[in-house]
Amino acid sequence: MSALKITFLLAIAGHLLCGVCDCLMTYMPGGRFHFEDMKDNGRLSAVFKGMPLRNSLLSMLLGCLAMFQVGGQAVLGRQHLATTLGSQNDMATIRLE
Incomplete structure (x- = not known):
């Protein structure tokens, strides 16, 4: 696999x-979140009522994992490009346009 x-x-x-994070x-036990709910604290607290803390924690952890994967993709792409072109010195002369 390349x-x-x-x-x-x-x-x-x-x-x-x-x-999954989204x-x-x-989608919470109190209903679905809409951005209009942010203007009214009563509606916002009703939506978040009963939401387990594990949902927000899991969302943050999965989001961080997804972002760290982007860094891994950049490293893999650079290594693939370097092996395709020959050496690391060739990387300085490449311009992506």
């Missing part, structure tokens, strides 16, 4: 993790 395919698989996994923060 580094490019691995990078795409990591990107898919990162997007799926972000989708669902954990949007």
Whole structure:
């Protein structure tokens, strides 16, 4: 499996993790979160009522994992590009336009 395919698989996994994070923060026992609810504290507290703390904690941890995957993708992509072109010195002369 090439580094490019691995990078795409990591990107898919990162997007799926972000989708799970969004669902954990949007769909709650008190109802669905809407941005209009932020203007009214009563409606916002009703939506967040009964939401377990583990949902927000899990959303933050999965979001961090998804962001760290992006760093891993950049490293893999750079290594793949360096091996394709030859040496690390060639990396300085490459311009992506």
